[in-house]
Amino acid sequence: MTQLVWNGLFVGSFYALVALGYSMVYGIIKLLNFAHGDLYMLGAFTGFAVLGAAGGVTSAAALPLLLAVLLATMVITGLAGVVLERVAYRPLRGAPRLSLLITAVGASFALEYGTRAVAGADPRVYPVRLGGTPLEVLGARLTLQQLVLTAVAVVLMIGLNLLVTRTREGRAMRAIALDPRTSALMGVDVNAVISRTFFLGSALAGAAGVMAGAYYGKIDFLMGFLIGLKAFTAAVIGGIGNIPGTMLGGLLLGLLESFGTFWLGGEWRDVFAFGVLILFLTVRPTGLLGERVTERV
Amino acid sequence: MKGPGAGPASPEPGPASPEPGPASPEPGPASPEPGAARPGADPGSPGPDRADAPKVRLRGTRRPPTRTSRLLQNRWAGAAGLLVALLAPFVNATPYALSIMTSAAIFVMLAAGLNIVVGYCGLLDLGYAAFLAVGAYTSGVLATRFDLPLLATVPAVLVVTVLAGIVIGAPTLRLRSDYLAIVTLGFGEIIRITANNLDVTGGPSGIYGIPHLADGPVAFYYLTVAVVSLAVLGAARLGRSRLGRAWRFVREDEDAAEATGVNTYRVKLAAYIAGAIWGGLAGVLFAAHLSAVSPASFTFLQSALVLMAVVLGGMGSVPGVVLGAIVISLLPEVLRDLADYRFFLFGVLLIGFMLLRPQGLWPARSKEALRSEEALR
Numbered sequence: 089m090t091q092l093v094w095n096g097l098f099v100g101s102f103y104a105l106v107a108l109g110y111s112m113v114y115g116i117i118k119l120l121n122f123a124h125g126d127l128y129m130l131g132a133f134t135g136f137a138v139l140g141a142a143g144g145v146t147s148a149a150a151l152p153l154l155l156a157v158l159l160a161t162m163v164i165t166g167l168a169g170v171v172l173e174r175v176a177y178r179p180l181r182g183a184p185r186l187s188l189l190i191t192a193v194g195a196s197f198a199l200e201y202g203t204r205a206v207a208g209a210d211p212r213v214y215p216v217r218l219g220g221t222p223l224e225v226l227g228a229r230l231t232l233q234q235l236v237l238t239a240v241a242v243v244l245m246i247g248l249n250l251l252v253t254r255t256r257e258g259r260a261m262r263a264i265a266l267d268p269r270t271s272a273l274m275g276v277d278v279n280a281v282i283s284r285t286f287f288l289g290s291a292l293a294g295a296a297g298v299m300a301g302a303y304y305g306k307i308d309f310l311m312g313f314l315i316g317l318k319a320f321t322a323a324v325i326g327g328i329g330n331i332p333g334t335m336l337g338g339l340l341l342g343l344l345e346s347f348g349t350f351w352l353g354g355e356w357r358d359v360f361a362f363g364v365l366i367l368f369l370t371v372r373p374t375g376l377l378g379e380r381v382t383e384r385v
Numbered sequence: 386m387k388g389p390g391a392g393p394a395s396p397e398p399g400p401a402s403p404e405p406g407p408a409s410p411e412p413g414p415a416s417p418e419p420g421a422a423r424p425g426a427d428p429g430s431p432g433p434d435r436a437d438a439p440k441v442r443l444r445g446t447r448r449p450p451t452r453t454s455r456l457l458q459n460r461w462a463g464a465a466g467l468l469v470a471l472l473a474p475f476v477n478a479t480p481y482a483l484s485i486m487t488s489a490a491i492f493v494m495l496a497a498g499l500n501i502v503v504g505y506c507g508l509l510d511l512g513y514a515a516f517l518a519v520g521a522y523t524s525g526v527l528a529t530r531f532d533l534p535l536l537a538t539v540p541a542v543l544v545v546t547v548l549a550g551i552v553i554g555a556p557t558l559r560l561r562s563d564y565l566a567i568v569t570l571g572f573g574e575i576i577r578i579t580a581n582n583l584d585v586t587g588g589p590s591g592i593y594g595i596p597h598l599a600d601g602p603v604a605f606y607y608l609t610v611a612v613v614s615l616a617v618l619g620a621a622r623l624g625r626s627r628l629g630r631a632w633r634f635v636r637e638d639e640d641a642a643e644a645t646g647v648n649t650y651r652v653k654l655a656a657y658i659a660g661a662i663w664g665g666l667a668g669v670l671f672a673a674h675l676s677a678v679s680p681a682s683f684t685f686l687q688s689a690l691v692l693m694a695v696v697l698g699g700m701g702s703v704p705g706v707v708l709g710a711i712v713i714s715l716l717p718e719v720l721r722d723l724a725d726y727r728f729f730l731f732g733v734l735l736i737g738f739m740l741l742r743p744q745g746l747w748p749a750r751s752k753e754a755l756r757s758e759e760a761l762r
Contacts, residue, residue: 183743186636189562189566191736194732197731197732204728205725205726317571365571
């Protein structure tokens with residue numbers, strides 16, 4: 089039981105990290121960035137490349153090194169997100185919604201198969217594998233590495249929340265979410281803020297990618313597809329566009345999946361998750377926290 | 386009666402050719418130099434406004450028809466296409482070529498179905514392969530389990546696909562259109578994973594030994610071409626019906642459509658169900674063609690390829706979509722060496738088309754648009 093909860097929270101913190109990028113971008117420009125899951129994949133591959141460039145890794149230094157790689161990867165995927173927005177989405181701002189969605193699908197394809205062309209179709213094995221010795225806490229087996237990864241995820245989420253609620257930049261984001269034209273009149277550089285939003289969201293997805301690569305050990309060019317869907321589900325459960333809601337949604341989806349797997353068996357896990365998505369859209373499309381909080385980012 | 390969705394699709398009298406081009410005579414005297422003057426454009430802006438032109442042009446309705454577009458609007462284009470399809474086996478009738486051509490024809494039907502959803506109604510369906518799967522599996526399972534001829538499974542396929550369309554469409558069509566996109570994506574995965582996990586559907590290896598629909602590949606090819614032509618024709622007629630007009634209205638401005646009394650929810654659901662039926666029937670052909678179905682045939686890639694065909698050809702344009710489907714399904718044969726880069730190229734093409742030519746290769750010109758263009762003059 090505790091084990092299930094812990095597993096759910098652990099996976100859920102990954103979902104939440106990826107979902108945040110979705111949610112922020114959706115909150116600001118009402119765009120479903122289908123390529124978001126692929127930025128996660130790109131993060132995993134960037135981390136892989138950086139680790140490869142860093143040379144031999146001793147297991148003692150694995151964790152600090154991994155954190156350094158994490159930072160580097162976040163910067164790189166963040167920039168990739170900015171470029172994506174600049175090339176594919178910005179020219180279409182104001183175009184029919186359908187065009188934007190199709191562009192997003194195209195961007196997702198281009199990222200996936202571009203990575204495949206560069207890195208090959210076969211799964212890659214991560215040079216750092218966080219196995220670690222299990223600890224017994226309240227009857228659940230968890231490893232130090234799991235704890236560290238969860239802690240990193242939580243720190244990133246808290247940082248993001250502070251940024252959005254307490255800083256000038258965050259205020260600009262919230263203003264654009266409410267009304268882009270008026271914020272432009274009030275002196276907000278809308279394009280720059282949107283770029284930075286993409287940077288943040290993509291960086292978080294990249295961080296999740298590296299963490300997933302290091303934890304699961306294997307990465308491939310299609311790994312972002314499913315997690316993109318799951319992240320969207322998480323965002324919808326919590327209330328898309330709402331940051332605390334999205335975090336909650338991620339954790340909740342992780343828990344639901346963990347218990348769903350336990351009851352129904354692993355092969356039905358994804359079906360269960362999407363079933364929850366459809367259920368939520370039918371019953372409560374605004375998500376758990378979607379209505380209560382009116383400010384959206 | 387307020388909602389056109391309630392009424393049956395009453396096809397307007399018109400030429401029975403599959404292109405939705407203008408049946409009315411060509412609009413007024415075209416200016417001698419197309420492109421130099423754009424009658425629909427803002428009179429204040431200079432003629433060839435290359436520099437300050439908006440990056441995204443609207444659907445190509447504002448310009449006078451060029452010679453090429455007149456050729457494309459010709460009502461015989463559909464008949465010519467059909468003739469090419471009918472004569473193709475006389476050119477090359479090796480089993481391989483026939484198989485490729487049959488697949489291409491089935492793909493055309495899929496694209497015509499998705500065009501109803503995406504092109505006419507503007508709803509993005511990213512899990513269209515799911516309906517293909519539902520159709521193929523329903524007919525395949527029934528035919529192999531109960532020893533039915535494939536034709537006898539068609540009613541069941543219709544019922545099941547319509548149900549699937551309602552199950553997915555009903556909760557999501559009330560929401561913003563982008564929710565539909567991602568829910569359909571999830572639905573596509575659900576269907577594939579379910580088929581992979583269930584025993585009835587044969588698990589990962591699928592079902593095989595599905596009976597044929599016709600004797601021999603040539604007969605089946607002609608049967609497929611006949612069915613697909615009817616399907617394409619049907620989709621084109623549907624697009625010109627009262628319901629089709631409501632679809633385009635919803636696509637262009639949902640709020641305005643709602644305000645003028647179109648029951649947008651029902652209209653959208655009708656589009657979604659029509660798309661589901663086209664996909665399901667294509668699934669029957671698919672099952673008969675391959676005589677085996679397995680979950681691997683219904684990945685997101687398949688859905689994305691159909692979408693690519695629709696976007697490439699021109700959303701809402703039946704001849705364009707047919708052309709797009711043929712190009713997309715034959716491209717792998719041509720680009721065998723570039724297999725690794727093919728999908729990368731597709732992705733870039735999707736972005737490029739949306740940025741530079743959102744109306745597609747062979748754009749749709751609706752009668753309404755042409756009329757309003759004349760009214761503007």
